[in-house]
Amino acid sequence: MLDPDRIRVVAPHFKRRLSGVTSTVVQLIPAQRRRGLGIATLGPGLPETMPALSFAQLPALWKKPKGAAHRVWHARRNVEMLAGIVLRDLLRMPLKLLFTSAAQRHHSRYTRWLISKMDAVVATSARSGSFLKVPHTVILHGIDTDLFHPPEGVDDTIAGTSLPGEHLIGCFGRVRHQKGTDLFVKAMIELLPRYPSWTAIVSGRVTAEHKGFADGLKADIARAGLSERIVFLGEVDDIKPWYRRLTLYVAPSRNEGFGLTPLEAMASETAVVASDAGAYREQIAEGMTGAVVAAGEYEPLRDAIEAYLADPGRAHLHAKAAVAHVRADFALAGEAAALEGVYSRLLGVPATSPQS
Incomplete structure (x- = not known):
């Protein structure tokens, strides 16, 4: 059991279901502890x-x-x-409140009131910061480049699967309208007959409320006779090898908070086509590591994808550049260090040094 006396930062997690916030917390907190920071989670x-x-x-x-x-x-x-406001203001616990905002929309009156009570605010992108009405610090999310890394063997290629073709194109994340899964499937139905060396995969959870949406997509695929080349994997135990097996990753979200999947793909040496939802435009070096198109627009998305399907060499070139790009600008250690600077200012103590 952790000693609360040594915990300077509490990162509550009050949601049981997996989300982008969950992914951030799971990756970030171990990196922060490796720096010697006393930090712990609280919640399910x-x-x-x-x-x-x-x-x-x-x-x-x-x-x-x-x-x-x-x-x-x-x-x-x-x-x-x-909860932080209650603990600090009603129960008088010695807390400083920090909020990280990833939302890219105008906040409700209630949320604005909550934010106004914070001692400091972080935005995960310049775009999300533009919706805040209070002073804030922009700290882009990073990812663990040890966990997400380039292919290391045959199992990290399409040859390590039972799928047909020479190249894989993938779309990962919860299967729903918001994530643009239908735009990806529509593009695959239109494009794959012209590019027989490519196979498409979709991976992600289908919740009960979105089962009809997913079933409709599968029915469209079956009618097109492409069930063997557009494959729904479901929610896999470990998505990391699937990133490495891809030649191209597509993130077609209509709206997003921050969105880590393009970074995870690029760190895995995979080129990316993404919408401009979330922080995708700030993540991708357009024309060097991938392409960015307007969110919710089908034809620009399809055309950007086709440029890679027609020229796999371009995808491989951008994939190589993507690895260096993520390691230089989106390493998890950089996010951990930047957040520690915010914590130190709130606590009035020096930042810790990374542990060897």
């Missing part, structure tokens, strides 16, 4: 290996942490901001 829906405080330990937060006058409560959702 995370792996048992994550450093976590229990709700039974909450009363310990009334006591100041070792070496600081406050702790940071790092919220990423409305319910977590509200």
